[in-house]
Amino acid sequence: MSCAYFTTIPEKGNAHIKVRGQAVKSLRTIWDLADVFCGKIPDYAETIEQVGQVLIVYEIHVDQAVVTIDMEHTETLIWQ
Template identity: 50%
Template sequence: MDFVKEYDRIMAEQVEIALATCIDGAPNVRIVNFCCQDDSKGIIYFSTFGDNQKVGELVKNTSIAFTTIPHEGNAHVRVKHGRVKKSSRTLYDLSAEFIKKVPDYAITIEQVGEHLVLYKIEFHEADTTVDLENIGHILL
C-alpha cells in the first residue's frame, strides 16, 4: 500500500484536526479547521483568534501533536512531533485553500477574518491509518 498517496488523500478530504498542546504537564486539545497546499507536504495551517488561551499555549510551547478527524470510517493522519509558529502569511493569503475545504469558511473570513491569526505547523513524519489493518509510518 502506498501510504504517502493515502496521506495525500486523507489530508485533502478531511477538514479538522484535534490539536494537542501541553503546558507545565497539563495537556489540552481542541478541534480546529486546517488547510494544506498540495506542493508542501509536512506543513498545515490553521487560524485562531489572537487573544485566546490557545495562542498563549503556543507561545509557551511550540511542540504539538494532532490527528485529523474522520467523519466516516477510520482513515486518519496522526502527527506526534509537530512544531507550530505564527505564519508569515495571512489568512487572506490562504483563503482559497480554506474555502475549498470548508465552503462556509468564506463567511468566517468575511465576518472576523481581520481578527484571526494564521499559524503554521511543520512536521517531518506522520502515521497514516487507512483502516484497522493498514497503518503506515511515513517520512515527509
Template identity: 50%
Template sequence: MDFVKEFNCIMEEQKEIALATCKGGNPNVRIVNFCYNNTSKGVIYFSTFGDNQKVEEFEINPTVAFTTVPHEGNSHVRIKKGTVQKSNYTVYDLKDEFIKKIPDYAMTIEQVGEYLVLFEVHFQEADVTIDLENSSSITL
C-alpha cells in the same frame, strides 16, 4: 504499501486535527480545522483568534502534538513532536486551500477573517495508520 502516498491522501481528505499543547505540565487538547499542501512537506496551517488561550500556550511552549480526526474508518496521521509558530502568511493567503477543504470556511473568513491569526506546525516525522494491520512511521 506506500505510506508517504497514504500520508498525503489522509492530509488532503481529513479536515480536523486534535491539537495538543502543554503549559506548566498540564496538557490541553482541542479540535481545529487545518490545511496541508504537500508541496510544503511537513507543515500544516490553521487559524485561530489572536486572543485565544492556545496562543498563550504556544508562546510558553511551542512544542505540540496532533492527530488527524477520521470521520470514517481508522486512517489517521499522528505527529508526536511538532513546533508551532505564527505564519508569515494570513488566512487570506490560504483562503482557497481552506475553502477547498472546508467550504463553510468561506463564511468564517468573510465574517471574522481580520481577527484570525494563521499558525504553522512544522514536523519531520509522522506515524501513518491505515487500519489495525497497516501502520508505519515516515520521515518527510
C-alpha cells in the same frame, strides 16, 4: 514555537496517522488562504470578511509521523 500533535480518524478499520511537529505562526494571512478555505466551505467568506483581521494562521512543521495500517503494520517516519 510550540509542540503540536494530531491524529487522523479512520473512516473504517484501524488505519491512521499520528503526527508530531511544531506550531509556527505563518507569514501568510487568512486573506492569502481565503480561496482555499472558501473552496471547501463557501460560507467561510462571511467569517473572513467579519473577523479576518483577528484570525491568526499557524503552520504545523512535521518532524515525525507514525503510520498505522493495521495492528501488525506500523512504521515511524522521522524528518530532520
